[in-house]
Amino acid sequence: MWPLLSSGAALLLLLLWARRRGLAYVLVHHRWVFVCLFLLPLSVLFDVYYQLRAWAVRRLHSAPRQHHQRVRRIQQQVREWKEEGQKTYMCTGRPGWLTVSLRVGKYKKTHKNISISLMDVLDVDTERKVVCVEPLVTMGQLTAHLNPMGWTIPVVPELDDLTVGGLIMGTGIESSSHIYGLFQHTCTAYELVLADGSHVRCTPEENSDLFYAVPWSCGTLGFLVAAEIKIIPAKKYVKLHYEPVRGLKAICRRFLEESENRDNHFVEGLVYSLEEAVIMTGVMTDEAVQGKINRIGNYYKPWFFKHVENYLKADKMGTEYIPARHYYHRHTRSIFWELQDIIPFGNNPVFRYLFGWMVPPKISLLKLTQGEAIRKLYEQHHVVQDMMIPMKSLVKCIETFHSDIKVYPLWLCPFILPNNPGMIHPKGDEMELYVDVGAYGEPKTKHFEAMASTRQIEKFVRHVHGFQMLYADCYMTREEFWEMFDGSLYHRLRKQLQCTDAFPEVYDKICKAARH
Numbered sequence: 001m002w003p004l005l006s007s008g009a010a011l012l013l014l015l016l017w018a019r020r021r022g023l024a025y026v027l028v029h030h031r032w033v034f035v036c037l038f039l040l041p042l043s044v045l046f047d048v049y050y051q052l053r054a055w056a057v058r059r060l061h062s063a064p065r066q067h068h069q070r071v072r073r074i075q076q077q078v079r080e081w082k083e084e085g086q087k088t089y090m091c092t093g094r095p096g097w098l099t100v101s102l103r104v105g106k107y108k109k110t111h112k113n114i115s116i117s118l119m120d121v122l123d124v125d126t127e128r129k130v131v132c133v134e135p136l137v138t139m140g141q142l143t144a145h146l147n148p149m150g151w152t153i154p155v156v157p158e159l160d161d162l163t164v165g166g167l168i169m170g171t172g173i174e175s176s177s178h179i180y181g182l183f184q185h186t187c188t189a190y191e192l193v194l195a196d197g198s199h200v201r202c203t204p205e206e207n208s209d210l211f212y213a214v215p216w217s218c219g220t221l222g223f224l225v226a227a228e229i230k231i232i233p234a235k236k237y238v239k240l241h242y243e244p245v246r247g248l249k250a251i252c253r254r255f256l257e258e259s260e261n262r263d264n265h266f267v268e269g270l271v272y273s274l275e276e277a278v279i280m281t282g283v284m285t286d287e288a289v290q291g292k293i294n295r296i297g298n299y300y301k302p303w304f305f306k307h308v309e310n311y312l313k314a315d316k317m318g319t320e321y322i323p324a325r326h327y328y329h330r331h332t333r334s335i336f337w338e339l340q341d342i343i344p345f346g347n348n349p350v351f352r353y354l355f356g357w358m359v360p361p362k363i364s365l366l367k368l369t370q371g372e373a374i375r376k377l378y379e380q381h382h383v384v385q386d387m388m389i390p391m392k393s394l395v396k397c398i399e400t401f402h403s404d405i406k407v408y409p410l411w412l413c414p415f416i417l418p419n420n421p422g423m424i425h426p427k428g429d430e431m432e433l434y435v436d437v438g439a440y441g442e443p444k445t446k447h448f449e450a451m452a453s454t455r456q457i458e459k460f461v462r463h464v465h466g467f468q469m470l471y472a473d474c475y476m477t478r479e480e481f482w483e484m485f486d487g488s489l490y491h492r493l494r495k496q497l498q499c500t501d502a503f504p505e506v507y508d509k510i511c512k513a514a515r516h
Contacts, residue, residue, distance in 0.1 A: 032343045039365050040358040046365060067122055067134065071191075071199055071225050077114045078197040078223075089504050090195075092116050092219060094136075107509060118225055121145050130188055131231050135165025135224045140329070147325055152234035154180040156328040159335070161363065165224050168215055170470050173388075173436050174328075175266040175282070177415030178259045184215035185418065186230045192222035195502035199225070212421040213493045216485070218470060218510060220503040221493060235284040237293070238266060238327040242311040242318045243279045251277040252394045259391065259414035259433060266327075269412030270308050274402050277412075278308050288321035297326030299356035303334035303347045305409055335360050336440050337409060341382070342366075379473070380450050383407050384440050387457065388415075389466035390426075391433040400460045401437065404453045406445040411438035423485045427465040434466070451475050451512075458484075470510045481507045 081090055091105075093113035118134035121142065125131070131153070133142065140160030146152050157172035166172075168190065172183030180186055189203045190211060200222075202211040214221060245251045251271065258267050258281050266282035296304055311318055322330070333339075339346050339360055346352075346359065383405050389397050391414065401410060417424065418431040426432035443453070455475045461468055462484045468474060476484065494500055 032345075035342055035361050035366075036355070039361040040355065042365055043360070043362040044358050046362050067118075067120070067226070070118060071193065074114060074116060074193050074223060074225060075197045075199060078193060078195070081112050081114075082197065086501055088112055090114055090223075090502055092223065105509065107504065111504075114223060116223060116225075122226065124149060124151065124231070126151070126231075129231050130228045132226060132228050133164050134226055135163060135168075137164045138162060139167075143325055143328055146231065147234050150234055151231045152324070152328075153229050154186045154232050155183045157183060158329065158331050159363075160329055160332050164227055164229070168224060168227055169218050171216060173386075173413050173415055175268040175280075175413055177413060177436075178267050178433070179262055179265070179416070181416050181418060182215075185420075187227055188230060189228035190214050190224060191226035192224055194222040195498045209421070209489060209493060210497075213423075213489050216423040216470065216506070217490060218506045220506045220509065221490075221497060221499055222503075234324055235286045236324060237285050237288045237321040238282040238324055239285050239288075240266075240280055240282040240320055240322055240327070242308060243281075244312045244315055244317070245277050245279055246275055248275055248395060248398060251275075251279070252398070254279055255394070255412060255414070255435075256391055256433075259435070267414050270305060271398065271410040271412060272309060272312055272408055274398065276312055278312050280308070282322075282327065284324065285321070292320045294320045294322050295326055296322055296330055297333070299333070299359065300349075300353045302352070303337070303339070304330040305334065305337050306347050333359050335363065336411060336438070338384070338440050341442055381442055383443050383450075383454075385454070385457070385472045386436050386438045386469035387461045387466055388424075388434050388436045388469065389461060389464050391435050393464040393466070394435055394437075397435075397437055397460070397464070397466075400457060401439055404445065404456050405439060405443040405448060407439040407441045407443055411436070411440070413438070421489050423487065423490055424467050425486065436469075470506070473512055474510050475512055478507050478511075481511070 078090065089107070089111045091107060091111040091113060093115040095108070116135070119136035119141075120134050121137055122132040122134060124146065126149075131142070131146065131151075138160060139157055139162045142164070143152060143156060155172060155174045155176055157167055157174050162172065167183040168187060174183075189201060191199065191201050192210070192214070193199055200207060200210070202208070202214070204211055210221065214224070243254065245254050251269070255267075255269050255277075258264055258279055261267075261281075263283070264281040265284050266280070268280045269277055270280075271277040294307075295301065296307060301307075333356070334346070342361070343351075343359075352359075387397070394412075398410065401407065413436040415434050415436065416431055417426050417434045419425050419429055426434075445453070447453075450473070454473060458468060458474075458476050458480070462480065467484060468476075474481070490506070494503075494505070
């Protein structure tokens with residue numbers, strides 16, 4: 001209880017100070033006071049609590065043996081909902097502030113909350129090369145479990161707190177996606193509890209329609225209770241090459257060339273201005289050149305995007321060896337570059353050495369304590385968007401982002417998109433190379449207005465047959481949303497599986513009106 005009281009007291013002090021400096025200015029530009037004094041220590045305690053809780057669950061309940069019992073409890077809750085007369089929709093009971101999505105869903109307050117405590121790695125099958133996990137397993141937890149065994153998953157989305165369930169029901173991407181596709185494309189099976197309380201397994205061969213419809217459905221076809229994910233051998237290091245490139249067309253051309261080169265295990269681009277970028281390519285290796293090892297994940301190290309920018313400033317290429325786990329979570333400490341807007345001096349060497357071990361603050365706690373005033377102000381002064389567009393439209397996309405929001409750096413991450421059934425697929429009949437363009441930060445355009453500017457970008461993305469990640473603010477109408485996404489299989493299964501009375505439509509969970 002004391003953390004909540006402390007948070008409230010801190011907000012009161014900030015608001016009193018804000019009266020003298022100007023409310024908008026203080027809440028947007030001096031949030032670091034509250035974050036440093038309260039949220040960083042709370043984040044450490046939060047991590048310790050959840051690690052102890054996860055350890056206790058594993059010790060007391062023996063996850064693999066108890067999994068079926070926990071699934072039966074979920075089934076029982078669904079059946080009780082049916083017996084109560086299906087008065088409202090169902091949703092997971094996980095608090096909205098715990099998700100990595102920017103907003104807390106309003107629907108959590110009105111829908112039937114189904115308690116789901118499934119947070120364990122169930123099995124690692126090295127013969128079949130798959131790992132079976134429950135949906136609340138995080139990326140940090142999964143890589144920590146697999147790496148000592150000599151294995152990893154093909155696509156490791158960046159932030160430690162991202163969950164398997166969120167990456168399947170939403171989406172996940174990383175710099176290996178130009179080979180393996182999105183996170184969903186590395187999954188071989190899902191287990192769900194459906195609206196009638198039944199427990200089903202789906203694969204590309206068994207219940208295949210459901211298998212392809214689950215990704216991007218945001219829990220509106222059933223409750224995910226387990227997933228099977230491919231694993232690949234892990235190596236100790238990533239040999240990472242940095243190449244500064246100038247000129248927008250040259251940037252996009254080099255990025256395309258490296259994305260098409262399957263000898264690259266990893267491809268990533270950071271665009272620092274309309275005409276400047278650094279393109280990174282990496283390969284996994286067990287050997288490293290002494291003197292060129294960079295343990296970038298250590299708490300006292302510079303933030304990764306700042307480290308990369310040094311190659312641009314020096315206008316020189318470079319190669320170094322990064323321990324694999326450090327590479328996988330290279331943007332975690334700075335939450336890509338979001339933390340520089342929250343703690344402007346966070347990359348200062350003194351701060352890093354003294355307090356860097358507490359960084360980053362938990363995104364969930366930032367959401368929980370932001371308050372309505374901060375939320376509204378950040379909405380008008382801040383952008384967090386990922387737009388996935390065909391690689392051939394990259395030049396025009398960066399120009400559009402520059403014109404409408406002007407947020408830098410931009411994150412470029414290529415991925416191959418197969419022509420599978422489901423909500424997203426290429427316009428043609430064959431797989432196509434796409435790129436995720438991530439914009440996170442304060443817009444620098446004078447004419448920025450959250451709704452109008454985002455709608456302009458959404459219109460462009462629809463025009464080039466791209467897709468908007470569903471965690472971000474969506475200003476599209478229902479008609480525009482289903483113009484962007486293919487709802488044919490999704491809507492057919494909604495009717496077939498009796499979901500229309502059990503779960504809201506995906507648009508009603510992600511649209512702006514559904515979040516606050």
